[in-house]
Amino acid sequence: MTAIELYQQIVCKKSFLCVGLDSDIKKIPKHIANESEPIFVFNKSIIDATAAYAVAYKPNLAFYEAQGVAGWIQLEKTVKYIRQHYPELFMIADAKRGDIGNTSSLYAEAFFEKMNFDAVTLSPYMGRDTVLPFLKYPLKWAILLALTSNESATDFETLSTENGKKLYETVLEKSKEWGTVDNTMYVVGATQAAMLADIRKIIPNHFLLVPGVGAQGGSLEDVAKYGMNEQCGLLVNSSREIIFADSSENFAQAAGMKAKELQQKMEKLLFKI
Amino acid sequence: MTAIELYQQIVCKKSFLCVGLDSDIKKIPKHIANESEPIFVFNKSIIDATAAYAVAYKPNLAFYEAQGVAGWIQLEKTVKYIRQHYPELFMIADAKRGDIGNTSSLYAEAFFEKMNFDAVTLSPYMGRDTVLPFLKYPLKWAILLALTSNESATDFETLSTENGKKLYETVLEKSKEWGTVDNTMYVVGATQAAMLADIRKIIPNHFLLVPGVGAQGGSLEDVAKYGMNEQCGLLVNSSREIIFADSSENFAQAAGMKAKELQQKMEKLLFKI
Numbered sequence: 214m215t216a217i218e219l220y221q222q223i224v225c226k227k228s229f230l231c232v233g234l235d236s237d238i239k240k241i242p243k244h245i246a247n248e249s250e251p252i253f254v255f256n257k258s259i260i261d262a263t264a265a266y267a268v269a270y271k272p273n274l275a276f277y278e279a280q281g282v283a284g285w286i287q288l289e290k291t292v293k294y295i296r297q298h299y300p301e302l303f304m305i306a307d308a309k310r311g312d313i314g315n316t317s318s319l320y321a322e323a324f325f326e327k328m329n330f331d332a333v334t335l336s337p338y339m340g341r342d343t344v345l346p347f348l349k350y351p352l353k354w355a356i357l358l359a360l361t362s363n364e365s366a367t368d369f370e371t372l373s374t375e376n377g378k379k380l381y382e383t384v385l386e387k388s389k390e391w392g393t394v395d396n397t398m399y400v401v402g403a404t405q406a407a408m409l410a411d412i413r414k415i416i417p418n419h420f421l422l423v424p425g426v427g428a429q430g431g432s433l434e435d436v437a438k439y440g441m442n443e444q445c446g447l448l449v450n451s452s453r454e455i456i457f458a459d460s461s462e463n464f465a466q467a468a469g470m471k472a473k474e475l476q477q478k479m480e481k482l483l484f485k486i
Numbered sequence: 487m488t489a490i491e492l493y494q495q496i497v498c499k500k501s502f503l504c505v506g507l508d509s510d511i512k513k514i515p516k517h518i519a520n521e522s523e524p525i526f527v528f529n530k531s532i533i534d535a536t537a538a539y540a541v542a543y544k545p546n547l548a549f550y551e552a553q554g555v556a557g558w559i560q561l562e563k564t565v566k567y568i569r570q571h572y573p574e575l576f577m578i579a580d581a582k583r584g585d586i587g588n589t590s591s592l593y594a595e596a597f598f599e600k601m602n603f604d605a606v607t608l609s610p611y612m613g614r615d616t617v618l619p620f621l622k623y624p625l626k627w628a629i630l631l632a633l634t635s636n637e638s639a640t641d642f643e644t645l646s647t648e649n650g651k652k653l654y655e656t657v658l659e660k661s662k663e664w665g666t667v668d669n670t671m672y673v674v675g676a677t678q679a680a681m682l683a684d685i686r687k688i689i690p691n692h693f694l695l696v697p698g699v700g701a702q703g704g705s706l707e708d709v710a711k712y713g714m715n716e717q718c719g720l721l722v723n724s725s726r727e728i729i730f731a732d733s734s735e736n737f738a739q740a741a742g743m744k745a746k747e748l749q750q751k752m753e754k755l756l757f758k759i
Contacts, residue, residue, distance in 0.1 A: 237592070275585060275592035281600040285558040309585050311609050312548060313636040319510070319548035327554040336584055336609040338631055340638025358611055363586040365613025368660055372647045380642065380653065387641060 214303055214331055214352055216395050216420060220444040222268045222301055227480040229445050230472060231269035231305065231422065233452025234259070234291065235276050240457050242464045252280065253287040255464075257294055259456050262469035266476035269303040269448050270295060271422075292328045303448070304330045305422070309358065311336035311343040318346040325350050332356050334400060334422070337384045341391050348392045355397055359384055360412070362402025362425030385415045394418045401440070403431020403449070409439035420446050427454035433475070437482040445483060451475060487576055487604055487625055489668050489693060493717040495541045495574055500753040502718050503745060504542035504578065504695065506725025507532070507564065509549050513730050515737045525553065526560040528737075530567055532729050535742035539749035542576040542721050543568060544695075565601045576721070577603045578695070582631065584609035584616040591619040598623050605629050607673060607695070610657045614664050621665045628670055632657055633685070635675025635698030658688045667691045674713070676704020676722070682712035693719050700727035706748070710755040718756060724748060 223229050236252045236259075248254045260270065272291060277284035295302055306324045310317070310333060324330045325347075332354035335344055347355040360370055360381040370381045378386065385399065401412055403425035412421075421440055425431040426449050433449060440447055455475070459467030480486065496502050509525045509532075521527045533543065545564060550557035568575055579597045583590070583606060597603045598620075605627035608617055620628040633643055633654040643654045651659070658672065674685055676698035685694070694713055698704040699722050706722060713720055728748070732740030753759065 235589070273585070273589055275583075275589045275596065278596035279592040279600060281596070282555060282558050282562060285555050289555060309583065309609070310548075311584075312546070312582050313634070316508070316546055316548045319552040323548065323551035323554070327552060336582070336611045338609045338611045338642060339634050339636055340641030340643070342636045342638040361586070361612050363612055363615045365615040368613030369611060369653065369657065370613070372653070372656060374645045374647050374653070380645070380647070383645060384642065 216444065219268070219303055219420065222303070223445045223483070226266070226268055226476070227483060228266055228268055228476040229447045229449055229479055229483065230267040230475050231271050231448045231450040232259070232263050232267045232455055232472065233307070233424070233450045234270055234272040234456065235452040236272070236456065237276050238280060240460070242460050242462065244462055250283070250287050250290070252277070252284065253290045256287070256291045258465035259468050260295060260299070262465040263455065263472040264299045264302065266469070266472040267302070269305060271305040271307045271450055273307040273452070289328055292330065296329055303332065305332045305334065305356065306330040307334050309334050309336050311339050313339065314342040314346060317343050321347045321350060325353050332398065334358065337388060341388070344388065344391055348396050353396065355392065356422050357384065357388055357397065357399050359399040360401050360405050360408060362404040362431065366402065366405070382415060385412065389416055389419065394420070398422050398448075400424065403433075403436050406431060406435035406439050409436065413440065413442065417442060418446070420448060422448045422450060424450040427451045433478055434482065441482070449479070489717065492541070492576055492693065495576070496718045496756070499539070499541055499749070500756060501539055501541055501749040502720045502722055502752055502756065503540040503748050504544050504721045504723040505532070505536050505540045505728055505745065506580070506697070506723045507543055507545040507729065508725040509545070509729065511553060513733070515733050515735065517735055523556070523560050523563070525550070525557065526563045529560070529564045531738035532741050533568060533572070535738040536728060536745040537572045537575065539742070539745040540575070542578060544578040544580045544723055546580040546725070562601055565603065569602055576605065578605045578607065578629065579603040580607050582607050582609050584612050586612065587615040587619060590616050594620045594623060598626050605671065607631065610661060614661070617661065617664055621669050626669065628665065629695050630657065630661055630670065630672050632672040633674050633678050633681060635677040635704065639675065639678070655688060658685065662689055662692065667693070671695050673697065676706075676709050679704060679708035679712050682709065686713065686715065690715060691719070693721060695721045695723060697723040700724045706751055707755065714755070722752070
């Protein structure tokens with residue numbers, strides 16, 4: 214998918230919502246916990262209930278790997294289900310991988326070939342070697358961690374480096390030269406919304422994947438105010454707030470309502486209503 | 487496993503060798519490529535042939551994930567096989583994970599509970615949140631990327647940060663306070679051997695996991711000269727050079743000979759013969 218195609222989908226759906234499929238087995242409603250594949254059953258219901266309001270889905274790999282082989286099977290089935298029923302959706306593997314070149318090539322194979330994801334999140338620590346193998350795939354994306362929403366983002370990400378630039382700014386400056394606005398995005402936490410204005414000076418045209426709205430306390434309005442560009446340029450992720458909105462038999466309906474609520478807020482911000 | 491127990495094993499085996507199970511399906515000898523579980527069959531032979539000369543094994547997750555569910559199954563079987571037949575070995579999941587706290591807890595669950603690894607490699611980019619959940623497990627280890635052996639380590643790892651310290655030095659300084667010498671190790675590439683002397687000034691007593699000897703060009707003698715401490719303090723990894731030493735039906739024997747060759751070099755360095 215190109216950036217313009219993603220933007221077109223955002224306009225059509227009037228939404229820049231990414232639903233985080235952090236499908237924690239411990240939080241899945243009890244009435245489906247005894248299914249043979251509870252995470253997949255849960256995901257299908259969540260996807261069906263929210264797909265009208267979202268442009269992207271982002272399974273966080275940790276929640277699948279914690280279930281071992283069974284988790285990996287359910288992840289593959291989730292991706293296939295979306296591809297079959299909602300082919301327009303942008304699929305992000307939130308894997309935060311990062312390794313030397315020959316190993317990164319294998320990760321790219323895992324997520325782009327073995328599973329048909331559109332994008333993978335990557336840690337930039339080891340430099341360009343970790344990113345370039347992902348950029349070789351046409352229409353696929355690398356999403357680099359820049360400034361994250363967690364408390365200890367200040368341990369290293371905001372350290373001052375050469376020329377007085379913070380580490381995450383140096384990550385943006387250097388890595389924007391490795392790819393294009395059609396294959397590179399950045400993770401910028403919603404809890405850091407005020408810093409989005411400065412980030413937009415470095416990368417005015419790239420898409421940003423923004424977690425941290427909702428459960429982690431970030432404001433959607435601030436993210437739009439400081440981060441939106443002429444082609445939206447934002448995918449705002451919400452996970453727990455949507456998928457665990459309710460733990461009863463109405464969990465999917467509740468998730469759908471929560472997603473719709475966010476979509477309606479996004480519509481206003483998109484079209485300046 | 488504690489640091490002293492690991493050291494005792496090093497003394498008994500006269501080796502600080504870690505065998506990297508980068509079991510690339512494309513490089514596995516042809517005569518086993520048609521097995522239903524070729525990676526597991528390959529790994530078993532490699533392990534049996536090299537276990538006498540090694541103290542640790544390190545599957546790199548990328549090579550298993552690239553095979554999807556089948557790869558994950560063979561990874562689990564490999565860990566179980568080692569646990570059953572060689573319980574003394576130190577098992578490292580080379581996963582280079584790193585995420586916010588609640589997600590890192592799930593990764594810890596995946597590698598320490600679902601699979602019985604002793605240690606996981608982690609990327610420090612997002613700070614302490616990504617590391618602390620792993621340190622809650624008694625006798626388990628977090629292995630943080632510090633200074634890696636790849637060319638683009640200079641993109642960010644060696645950037646000057648506050649107080650003139652390089653990023654990897656700041657990673658060492660900060661993170662050594664999060665855990666102890668009994669639950670934290672660091673990845674330092676063998677191609678950076680001369681920098682080991684400076685690294686030892688910051689972390690004199692921690693174990694270092696050192697990749698890059700052999701195929702990547704690092705020298706074992708230099709690593710020992712600059713990095714060894716009174717309790718060895720080194721696990722030197724070799725992957726391709728051992729496991730793909732030969733592609734014929736004698737591949738395991740060749741791997742064993744290569745591992746033995748490295749063990750004999752290590753014995754001399756350990757006991758200053």
